[in-house]
Amino acid sequence: KNEVEQSPQNLTAQEGEFITINCSYSVGISALHWLQQHPGGGIVSLFMLSSGKKKHGRLIATINIQEKHSSLHITASHPRDSAVYICAVRLIKAAGNKLTFGGGTRVLVKP
Amino acid sequence: EPEVTQTPSHQVTQMGQEVILRCVPISNHLYFYWYRQILGQKVEFLVSFYNNEISEKSEIFDDQFSVERPDGSNFTLKIRSTKLEDSAMYFCASSGEIWDTQYFGPGTRLTVL
Numbered sequence: 173k174n175e176v177e178q179s180p181q182n183l184t185a186q187e188g189e190f191i192t193i194n195c196s197y198s199v200g201i202s203a204l205h206w207l208q209q210h211p212g213g214g215i216v217s218l219f220m221l222s223s224g225k226k227k228h229g230r231l232i233a234t235i236n237i238q239e240k241h242s243s244l245h246i247t248a249s250h251p252r253d254s255a256v257y258i259c260a261v262r263l264i265k266a267a268g269n270k271l272t273f274g275g276g277t278r279v280l281v282k283p
Numbered sequence: 284e285p286e287v288t289q290t291p292s293h294q295v296t297q298m299g300q301e302v303i304l305r306c307v308p309i310s311n312h313l314y315f316y317w318y319r320q321i322l323g324q325k326v327e328f329l330v331s332f333y334n335n336e337i338s339e340k341s342e343i344f345d346d347q348f349s350v351e352r353p354d355g356s357n358f359t360l361k362i363r364s365t366k367l368e369d370s371a372m373y374f375c376a377s378s379g380e381i382w383d384t385q386y387f388g389p390g391t392r393l394t395v396l
Contacts, residue, residue, distance in 0.1 A: 203382065213372050215326070215387040258326065262382075269314060269381050270339055273326040 175199050176274035178259050184280045191246040193277045195259030198240065202262050205271060206233050206244045209256040218244070218257075249281045285309040287388035289375050295394045296365055304360045304391045306375030315358045316376040316385060317350065319343070326374070332358065333381070365395045 179194045195204070206218040219226050219233040221242065226233050230249075235242040246253055256278050260271040288307045296302050308315050317329040330340040332350055349361045358377075362369055372392050376385040 205384070207387075212389075213320075213392070214389040215374060217384050217386060220384045260326070266339070269378060269385070270316070270328040270331055270341075271318075271326075271385065272328070275325050 174275070175263070175272050176259055176261055178257075178274040178277050180277060181275065182278045182280075184282065185249050187250055187281055187283050189249050189281075191249050191253070191279060191281075193244045193246075193257050193259075193279070195242045195244070195274055196240060197242075197259075197261050199261075200264040201237075201240075202264050204235055204242050205260045205262075206242075207258040207260060209258055209276065211255070215258070246279075249279075251281045251283050253281050254279055285386075287375055287377055287386050289373075289388035289391050291391060292389065293392045293394070295396065298367055298395055299364050302362050302365055302393060304362075304373050304375075304393070306358045306360070306377075306388055307356050308358055308375065308377030309379075309386055310356070312377035312379050312386075314338075314378045314381055314383075314385075315350075315352070316378075317360045318374045318376065318387075319371040320374065320390075321368075321371045329360070329373075362393075365393075367395050369393060370395045 203222045208216045221235045230247045232245040256276040258276045259274040290305045315332040320326045330344045331338045347363045372390045374390045375388040378385045
């Protein structure tokens, strides 16, 4: 069983639309990361969360520890937001700081 | 803004050859990681490194793999005898403290023929 599940796998939106990506995990975690992977392959860290909500520009990330669920929202989406968004968790049982990754959500924003 | 750099960006090698992938972490960071992503699959953890020692490794990180910090700036991943299934994108990451955000390099695409 995958410890980290993301939905949807693929998402197409029109420019300006509000986008929500979901991440569910089945084990105890100490932190959750949202990452962005561009078509060239590079990975950029967007957020690290252990509780509550964080906002950066048009991006908002929330986490509900009790429900083992996190969401990443993109407001007023733009074609440059097209990328794969990856949820990764740091498991409580992990000795160090290794991350366990979800499969990613491929987002395409059309002009 | 400081960033993690990796070289080369693309490496092509013959099966059985040794490869060394190089990373320069952010200069004041203490924790270093290697991850890999086989085409079309999830990113997977390989190894974490702190204080000149491996602190954790995955089952993927077998005797074919080794890591080293040969000087104060570089962090390397060596694959001793490459196999076809080692073809993947390899990402280096670093963090300042153990629980901090990890910053990823741009990746090295390894192709084993």
